[in-house]
Amino acid sequence: MIGKVRSHIVQEEPLVFELSSAGKRGFQLPALDVPAADPAAALGAENVRGPLEGFPEVSEVEALRHFTRLSTWNYAIDLGMYPLGSCTMKYNPRAHEEAARVEGLAWAHPYQPEELAQGCLEIMARLEEALAEITGMDAVSLQPAAGAHGELTGILLVRALLETRGNPRRKILIPDSAHGTNPATAAIAGYAVENIKSNARGMIDLEAFPGLVTEEVAALMLTNPNTLGVFEVNIARIAEILHEKGALLYMDGANMNALVGVTRPGDAGVDVLHLNLHKTFSTPHGGGGPGSGPVAVKRELEPFLPKPRLKREGGRWRLDYDRPQSIGRVRAFYGNFGVLVRALAYILACGAEGLRAATLDAVLNSNYVRKALEPYYDLPHREPSMHECVFSDQRQARRGVRTMDIAKRLIDYGFHPYTVSFPLIVPGALMIEPTESESRRELDLFIQAMIAIAREAEENPELVRTAPHTTRTSRVDEVTAARKPVLRWRPGS
């Protein structure tokens, strides 16, 4: 087999509950320097719980080995390329982890007096300023905890602004290529969703668009570059059309990795956008979070941003709660501060030049992969690609091999799969986003693997259909998992 990056480790490990035996412990508390309190007397006997049945009872070394063994069952960026389209799985520099663990930052309490939290406030202010510069927007809120949370905040801001103009309006336009979060967000914000069709080039149809922007439309939620990896070339005109009708342009910044240092959404007329710090700004995904989803807005939306806001006064930062037009809070405290530290560390490490260089490399990598795979995979949209490219499984499907099969076979070659079956407007989509973090050697290995799979699909489709073959766990039965959900361990199960 060619170009295999690594083989998968097979290690056995039960669940921690199955490792437990009564009386074992992995901790020791310090000696108590005050008199013990009797729980029944202090809390009322009826409020005191019995033993935590089934809870783990293991020693420290068993605990460490347990989680270390589990870790070997995962793929990760540290092990190789992670070409998940629209997820921007880039390198996570470890110095940024160290920055987030600096004692004065990690142990800062959200309610400690502001004069004793100037370091934290300074970091937040500096990040707000940097993100405003990068996006070409006027103000930034760091409060939202993740991308979808930022989206919701952004749409609530749109609603708040339109309400002050007398009518919040009724619906949000969303292109059919959009991520499912967009319509979910619009609905949670109390808006009806109108899906709009992309044209043959995968973009907004500029001829039909003005007719769709009625007095009922609050905003268009646009992803740029869109989920086909195509830059919306008419974005400035789209913004004008919306503005003429009193509607706003919301940009989903999930694909900002294609734009940083090259072009700024704010300059194209975007009114509000969210960023995913865990994508563009390299904070680790951690197996599904934590993320952070700052929202950037133009000046007229600034009064509505979540409170509190940072305010400079007498040479110091403070938190301003006196924001009568604010949409309120979207979460407790001020945001995922630890993630903000990592993102600012990334921006500082890269500087203006490094950020732009990263964008150039990200787009270079995607075009390099696209060029190399075009002879082997169907490319349904031929517009220039930005940071990701989208193929379809049309050729392989003739042999009964679908995009999910190719993805699973890629695992055997030592790679994480690309994004499968998304965007929905491409049947059988293979969505590939290499990011800037891949060397030419790693890209070549990936390309070789994809070409080898294309050949296997012709010569031995069954091999691909039943992949992966080399992992500890083979394809899992998701149907039974959904029909008869088992969501927790029980003794004897």
Add this chain to the structure above:
Amino acid sequence: MYPDEFKYTREHEWVKVEGDLGVVGITFHAQQALGDIVYVELPKVGSQAVQGKAIGTVESVKAVSDIYAPVSGEVVEVNETLTQTPELLNRDPHGEAWLAKIRLSAPEELERLLSAAQYRDLVAEES
């Protein structure tokens, strides 16, 4: 495959008239398109179904599909066994896996539905 005594919708539901009741289900083609069905959301007994409006959903692992009422009327009975064994919909969509019984309030609606022959043509077109 598609019984002649049933009437069909373009959204792939069927209805079989039994007296003043319409027994409603989804077609073989519908379950095949969905794949392994893992969950069924049935209408509430006593609720009013309106022809063409959603009365429930069927779910596969990665998709959710609305069930549209082929006829209007009060839902008088639902097939509770489906909540525990949704796989029945894959095994016997035209028989044991009926979804609901609706007391027909506008029997003339049946004429707007497809005959078995017309439905067979529709399926042929779609696949």
Add this chain to the structure above:
Amino acid sequence: MRYLPKSEADRRAMLEAIGLESLEELFSQIPPELRLSEPLRLGPGLSEYEVLEYFREQGRRNATYPSFLGAGAYRHYRPSLVDVVASRGEFLTAYTPYQAEISQGILASIFEFQTMICQLTGMEAANASMYDGSTAMTEAALMAVRITGRDRIVVGAGVHPEYREVLRTYARNQAMQVVEAPYEPESGATDAARAAQLLDGRTAALILQSPNFFGVLEPLQAAAEAAHCAGALLVHVFTEAVSLGLLAPCEQADIVAGELQSFAIPPGFGGPYAGVIATREKYVRQLPGRLVGQTTDSRGRRAFCLTLSTREQHIRRERATSNICTNQALVALMATVFMTVYGKQGLRELAEQNLAKAHYLAGKLPRRFSGRFFNEFVARAEGASPERINRALLEKRIIGGLPLGRFYPELADCLLLCATEMSRREEMDAVAEAFADAAGGRM
């Protein structure tokens, strides 16, 4: 740029393969007037040393004194194992476990997490975590609205004020009405009978935090009965997870929503934390967020996968149960390691130490409320303002409690104090002395 693994020769060769002359040509489709003509005003890139020095400098500008602040963010010891595990690249740098075959480590750890949360809360199903406690509580309210088909929420005034603010932000756009149930001025707990009067045929849920924002235990049992009588659900909220080591879960609660920060997550100026929602099996399909389920692989071996995903936004789009797509996997992992290391006996002993410390401190201070409490309580400042007492403590390099006036004007003379296993006796004695100085007119 050290994060970019390419030489200039690599780039040239790759451009050549694509058939381009320069990197700029990759962007030729972007209208020229939209392309940046000058560099971003962000300055040059810094070395690792410079970057870390910047953050260390900011860290030094913050105080790291012993503190008696709680109020939703608690100071607890973090076992070394937590960061050792969470720093492993296989956890830290992995994506959401959609590809089950190469994500079993994350999936198994989440399955363990869900199990431990059930064991702690007495519920039957828990999700893979939420953003934080405030959003978990809000999602619990939305869930109750879906389950009951009603649109009104009664929330205790003893619920964390910022959590209530978040609930109101969401409610405003969901045509959901939020009503507050007052606390009893004497005990600091909600009067279950008065709360019951606020429940009507439109009420989807009664939400109480216990221990509440004042640290006081709420009458959850009576509240659950009142809620059920009115056809509403009882949502039990917690902010101090360590209390679960000692306090009996409310068996009649329908949803438990809380914050896990106490389980090995540093206060970190407010985040990232991890929220959790747990509920009864019959409501599982209304749970928001990710869920991991047990199944088998094609060779019949135990395996785990994300499941019931049709509830989620990427499939159901505008009809999803929630627009949330992330959980806080790494934070939940830290909590899982914490729960494993402390274990069955340790979690109880930890809770007992917290109880002992807080009751030691409370014994020396004028308590404002009579209700039973765990590791937080409200003390009345006598003879000087809460702010003045805090300033006196700061001179001794101790951060005092939270002055309550900003959240409860009627408690402007009060401080909320929290003692944990990390609070030392001499620090607590110093707090008592400051209160005594104030009361004795020596401040």
